[in-house]
Amino acid sequence: MKPLLIPLLVLCILLTFTLITNAYIENLCGELSLLTGQSITAAGNGQWQIVRDKVYEIEKTFSERQQYIAAFIRHSEIDEVLLTMSRAKAAASTEDLSLFSAEASALYALLEHMSTLDKLSAGNLF
Amino acid sequence: MLISLLRTVILYFAVIVSMRLMGKRQIGELEPSELVVAILISELAAVPMQDLGIPLVNGLVPIITLVCLEVLLSGLILKNNLFRKLLCGTPSLLIRNNTVDQYELKKLRLNMDELMEELRLAGFHDINDVKHVILETNGRISIIAKTGITSGSNATGMCTALVSGGKPVKENLTRMGLTIPALHTLIALQGYNDISDILYMFIDENGNTTVIPVDQANGKGAKK
Numbered sequence: 001m002k003p004l005l006i007p008l009l010v011l012c013i014l015l016t017f018t019l020i021t022n023a024y025i026e027n028l029c030g031e032l033s034l035l036t037g038q039s040i041t042a043a044g045n046g047q048w049q050i051v052r053d054k055v056y057e058i059e060k061t062f063s064e065r066q067q068y069i070a071a072f073i074r075h076s077e078i079d080e081v082l083l084t085m086s087r088a089k090a091a092a093s094t095e096d097l098s099l100f101s102a103e104a105s106a107l108y109a110l111l112e113h114m115s116t117l118d119k120l121s122a123g124n125l126f
Numbered sequence: 127m128l129i130s131l132l133r134t135v136i137l138y139f140a141v142i143v144s145m146r147l148m149g150k151r152q153i154g155e156l157e158p159s160e161l162v163v164a165i166l167i168s169e170l171a172a173v174p175m176q177d178l179g180i181p182l183v184n185g186l187v188p189i190i191t192l193v194c195l196e197v198l199l200s201g202l203i204l205k206n207n208l209f210r211k212l213l214c215g216t217p218s219l220l221i222r223n224n225t226v227d228q229y230e231l232k233k234l235r236l237n238m239d240e241l242m243e244e245l246r247l248a249g250f251h252d253i254n255d256v257k258h259v260i261l262e263t264n265g266r267i268s269i270i271a272k273t274g275i276t277s278g279s280n281a282t283g284m285c286t287a288l289v290s291g292g293k294p295v296k297e298n299l300t301r302m303g304l305t306i307p308a309l310h311t312l313i314a315l316q317g318y319n320d321i322s323d324i325l326y327m328f329i330d331e332n333g334n335t336t337v338i339p340v341d342q343a344n345g346k347g348a349k350k
Contacts (some may be wrong), residue, residue, distance in 0.1 A: 004201040007194035087255040
């Protein structure tokens with residue numbers, strides 16, 4: 001039975017690794033989604049400095065962790081997030097409420113989508 | 127391009143190591159699942175090799191998973207006969223004691239032409255020279271010849287099929303210079319009234335005919 005334990009062990013390690021990675025991505029996306037939500041609320045209240053600070057924080061956090069998550073998520077998904085983030089940042093700097101709301105909402109949706117990419121669900125499985 | 131190059135190198139070694147870990151039976155494709163796994167691994171390695179937008183892990187994780195599953199399954203097959211039967215099936219006796227098992231042929235969706243082709247490829251041109259023919263679980267055919275006969279030692283030369291699956295083989299009849307009425311006469315001489323009663327009939331270069339009738343009861347044929 002000993003030789004069979006090795007592939008079983010490897011499978012368990014793989015499973016653990018994928019679960020940890022999923023949890024990490026979910027946490028990151030959750031964190032960024034929260035910041036995005038807060039920036040949308042602040043923009044609605046006209047608190048543009050807070051908006052710019054939040055967007056800066058989102059950008060910084062994502063950039064710091066980008067290299068790691070790029071190993072597990074399709075690069076096109078990451079590119080889309082970066083693009084939407086830069087558009088939201090530009091809208092925040094010009095204090096354009098309608099444009100910022102649109103881009104920030106799109107960013108929120110992208111982050112939510114990214115967090116469910118590898119989630120164990122019937123939709124993902126089939 | 128550098129990324130493409132490095133990915134190719136990584137995936138190449140991943141595939142080599144995978145095949146090495148799975149062992150000689152994988153390379154030999156002893157069972158159907160091994161053929162499937164070999165094809166899957168090559169496809170999985172090709173995807174991140176071509177598309178740089180796909181993470182390398184998306185190719186490596188499935189490859190490692192397949193290797194582990196393959197090693198596990200082959201270990202279980204070794205330890206458990208029931209599992210082996212379930213996963214690999216059992217060898218099928220197509221010809222048993224010089225008798226064609228027509229039920230088995232039907233079950234395997236094999237026709238006589240295919241069986242004769244395999245015999246010829248193995249160097250047996252006359253079905254009368256073989257005692258047992260086994261279709262192994264890996265899809266290969268094993269032939270046990272009658273005592274004193276080896277492959278390629280057939281003295282009767284090439285055998286030509288005249289009837290296959292109850293129907294005349296018109297091209298061969300034309301080549302042999304036989305007409306349908308002449309075929310009917312030959313069949314009548316063998317003691318059969320209808321071509322549809324004959325599963326397979328062939329003639330050798332000496333003019334000797336061999337008939338394998340259709341077994342109406344349970345598909346088990348009787349040799350002449």
